[in-house]
Amino acid sequence: MHRVSLSAPDDFDGWRAAARRLAVAGVDPADVVWQVGDAPGDLFGHDPLPPEPERAAFSVPRAFVDLAQTAILHRDPERFALLYALLHRLRDRPGLMEDRADPLLRRIDALGKAVRRDIHKMRAFVRFREVAEGDDTRFVAWFEPEHHIVRDNAGFFVRRFASMRWSILTPDLSIHWDGATLNEGPGAQRSDAPDGDPVEALWKGYYAAIFNPARLKTGAMLSEMPKKYWRNLPEAALIPDLIAGAQAREAAMIATTSVAPRRPDDIATAWAALREGAMGCTRCPLHGPATQTIFGEGPLDAPILFIGEQPGDQEDLAGRPFVGPAGQLFDTALVQAGVDRSRAYVTNAVKHFKFERQGKRRLHQSPDAGEIEACRWWLSQEIALVRPRLIVALGASAARAMLGKAVTIGATRGMPIPLADGAEGWVTVHPSYLLRLPDAARRAEEHARFVAELRMVGERLTALA
Ligand code: URA
Secondary structure, three states: OEEEEEOOOOOHHHHHHHHHHHHHOOOOHHHEEEEEOOOOOOOOOOEOOOOOOOOOOOOOOHHHHHHHHHHOOOOOOOHHHHHHHHHHHHHHOHHHHHOOOOHHHHHHHHHHHHHHHHHHHHHHHOOOEEEEEOOEEEEEEEOOOOOOOHHHHHHHHHHHOOOOOEEEEOOOEEEEEOOOOEEEEEOOOHHHOOOOOOOHHHHHHHHHHHOOHHHOOHHHHHHHOOHHHHOOOHHHHHHHHHHHOHHHHHHHHHHOOOOOOOOHHHHHHHHHHHHHHHHOOOOOHHHOOOOOOOOOEOOOOOOEEEEEOOOOHHHHHHOOOOOOHHHHHHHHHHHHHOOOHHHEEEEEOOOOOOEEEEOOEEEEOOOOHHHHHHHHHHHHHHHHHHOOOEEEEEOHHHHHHHHOOOOOHHHHOOOOEEOOOOOEEEEEOOHHHHHHOOOHHHHHHHHHHHHHHHHHHHHHHHHHO
C-alpha cells in the first residue's frame, strides 16, 4: 500500500508528481491512499513511492491534464483516487478521453463542471466593501466557495482589480493583493469582513441599469441569484424597492417615448456580469451534458437582435453562437438580404446544446417548453440590455421564447408583431430547417423566401431609423 500526502487540498503539482511515479511503475489504484497533510499512522504500514522515472513511459492527452487541474479542486475526498484511476487506465487506452460514455470519465467530468460553475459564481458574486487602511483604502470581500477554487481564481481578481488593494476572505483561506504581490492568509469568518459602504453604489448602478420594471418576474429573480449569495450582494438590498416601484416605473416608461441615456460602460459591465452568470447556469438539466454555455454576442447597441434555437455541436465546442453550418447559411442569407451582420446581436433561446448521443456523434434534439422557459430569463436580460428596435425569431423555439407562448411559423412569419417592451418582433424559419430539406428545388424556394423575409426586416429597420 502506498500513501501519498499532498500539501494542500488543491495541490495539483504534488498529485501529478506522485501520480506520474505510480503510473509509470504500474501501481494499481487500489494500492494507493491519497490524503491531504499528514494523517495518523496507517494501520497496514505503507510502501515508499516508486522512484522518479528517468523519462515518462507514456504521455497523456492535454484534455486529461486540463480536466485533472480543474477536478482536483472539487471537495469530493475521492477526487485524487478517481483521477489516478483514470490516469492508470489511460496507459492502455490512450483514446479513453474521447469516450464520453465511460462512467469514470463522466464522474470526473461532473466534478470538473461543478468546479467551473463555482469559479464562475465566485467571479460573479464577490462584492468588495471599501475600508480605511491608514491613509489608504482596501477593498474587502467575503465569499463562501463550494470547492477549493480560491487560489486558482486569484489570478482573475488580480487582473481585474490590478490597481486596487483588496482582500478576499473565505472560510478556508484569505488572499490579499497590495497592488504588486499576492499573499495568502488563514481562513476567516464572515464577521471579519465589513458590511455596506460607498463602493456598493457602483454595483447598485449596474443592477438598476439592467432592471426593467416591465419585465418584473420576482420568482425568476429569486431563483437566479442563489439565496446563499444574497447576504453579500449590495444590489439585493435594492430588490424590494425596485419591485415596489415597478408598477409606477412601468407606467412612466409606457407614458414616455424617450429613454434616458445609458452609459455604454455600464451596459458593457452589466453584460459581462450577465454572461459570467450564465456560464454557471443550472436553471435546467441541459447544463449537465453540454460543454459550456453559449451566450449571445454582437454590439450592445445593436438595433436588431436575432434569436436562434440553441447552439449546435460546433457552437458547443467553439463557445460561440452560429459558427456551424446553420450559422454559415444564416450569414450568407443576411448578405443576400443586405442586412449588416456586424450591427446585429445574435443569441439563442436556449444557451446549452441539447443532444442525444449516437456512437461518437451528438445528435441535435429540440429543447422542450420547460427548457425554453428556464432560459428565457437570460434572453430577457440580454434584450433589456441591448434594447433592439427589432427582434427576429428564427424558428418555433425562438418564437416561443420571444412571445412567451407557442405559435406556428406559418401563422406568424413575415409580419411585424408588437412586443411588450416596445420593440417590434418578426418570425421566420430557422436556417437549419433549410439545411434539412431533402428536395433541392424546395430548398431553393424556401431559401429565397427566407432571404425575402430578412430583406423585409432590413428595410423595416431602415424605415424605423
Ligand atoms: N442553431 C442555432 O439556433 N443557434 C446556433 O448558435 C447554432 C445553430
